[in-house]
Amino acid sequence: MSYTFEYDKKYFSKIEHLLPRLKYSIFPSKIIKWLKNFEYNEIDHILTLMLTFEFITYNELLMRFDDLLGSLMKNIPTNEGIIFIPYGKIGKSSTLITYPLTHNLKFKRRKNAIVEFDYEKIKVGKYKHVVFIDDFVGSGQSFCKEFSKDDTKKWIYNNNFKSITLLAPITMFEAKKYLESRFPKLTIKSEFRSKILCENDSPLKLLGNIQQIKDIILKYEKSFRYLPHGYSNSESFVSFSYGSPNNTLPIIWVDNDNWKSLFPRFEESKISEAREIKKEFAFFIGIYKKLGLNILENDGTDYTYKTRNSKSQNFKYSNKEHHSLIALLFLRKNHKMEDILICQLLGLTSQELEEIYKKAIKQKFFSKSRDLTIEGFNLIDSIVKNIRKENFRSETKERMLLKNILNLPKQFKGKT
Template structure:
């Protein structure tokens, strides 16, 4: 049964050490909420599992693609050997999402530059081609090889389905292309076996990963009880519906891939569902867009989101939030729980006091217009702004209270003199006693 997480020095330290492993992609509170899905005696085992979880942010994805792309380019050292990069799968899926980071890798840019110099092409013309519409490429385009592109290959089923398409087979034959690569940041070993069993001519260039259950058995030093970890994974995975009935449960991920991977834009369904499953479950790396958007709202309601702005203003945001929070607004407790944005309220009335328009306010706070309208409604409920969106006497009184408590030392005295670029270079006569 789920439980209330019991903090201790030891557990706090373990969670703190997990954050760099997870590239600071989640808050400690997110980890705690996820751990509360499990029973008390299962928590330590799940912390162990998190130690081998792989989260890939944007810059790391680009770094990995750069290394892997260089591997392929070394097999075609002549920059004039034109290459087609084909992000297979539906438009908008992970394959097409990877095209932007790949295009901006050092490897791709360098080859493009060298090819254009040799071919005397304009800087605005791409030499190597990245496209989903391979049918538009003809024999005259002089393509030497094709790179099928994806972010992650869990089972290999999607690639096999794509490569079997008659139109694609005919196109490869007409183009006389014999060399085909599959490029992905990560591929599961089981997927490699599956693909090569059907297409031995495809060369897979990717970081390889084993299924998690054999991995935890091999890395016994990381796990106090490998059998217990497996039992927990299956137990909860068999209770988290991730597909329509009758086969709504995939405790080991799609195709029993048993992967532990998530990207900055989403989590593959090959990853264990205990990390991304939804319903009544609290996921750590959700797949559902609704869950991810809800989490984004929560982050913006977090008081730390506004601290940097108030650090610049010099006001005490905590004091302002306390004053605003004490004001009655006539709403039910349930509605107030859903709209805990008192820190946003105090930020908004200050920016309105400065005379900034809605567009600028949205830009400064980092809110959408819809999110800002929610804050306006709360301001009106607390009688801080009028129906015509003007600051009330009560709002100005709060700002005056905060002004009195404003720190005397500003971050930077932005006078005209201080902002001038000085022509005088000051050099000290001595440093640490040395002349």
């Protein structure tokens, strides 16, 4: 399912204005690919919807934790200990946030605060308060499942804690109501969000037609594994730099043959996306310029080089397929750089460099022993000569100096 959305002038500024909202976390090209999931007459509604999207970077997550911890700790005497418990399975988002928690200054200064996964082993003693932590609470079901375990209930009530708190940067209002009705003694410290498609409380009611947006989302429900409104119909509209909750509208994070994601949820999609980003030419622009290998304006250019048999061959440069290959040839020929330094300079992994070598060997620019061949030498020479011709107006120290020369026109308004 891919519609022929064309990136025209009408949407140029709208997509540009969306980038700050997304914390410049993705390229405009990624937004354009995502918009191709929709029909052309739906784009305005979807871009309106995106004006309410919350993307939380790691630094912002730290900030939100800092605010919540400050609010929590100011009401707890310093002589009373606090146990922080990341609930849920190891590897889930609740366990990922232990790092920002334990590196927070407010936490570090609190000498009688600890983080514990296996809380049944804790010798409670001086610890009078227990805080369950997560990054996001969408439906409240995960917390309810953990808190309702017989062992957990027994541990909580036998130790007679002064306070029981759930702390999360974002909690959906529906989850708050659900948990407070189930556990009256529970305090929830969080920022609260309404369902994004809720007629009464959604910020969308100030921006666009909620019903039209609902209809568009429902139209594509067959593409989604979960309900079109997210897990448990949560209708959340938030993603973190490390992934999207399944409570968020699936139009954001689903990635399959029928749908391209904006902020993927699953590891396979995120890994694939990371590889694609590093294939983009923009990833190498800075280092290319520094090396004097500026071929930005030569995309699609044919370069002629000689083979070992003195035959002429053409190499057509494509910025998506050959930029890393050219960088590798240049660094090996002109700088004789070792592979480990090439990886560091170009920001590549050993596996990525291995793939580049395979392409270069296939095109006979390197031998199987990874020695630069005549073809490789000649291709780089051909590119460099071409670039020198193109750069006759390149910036140099001499050319940038102001010259005391007055240029007067020979004619003005047709008169000598």
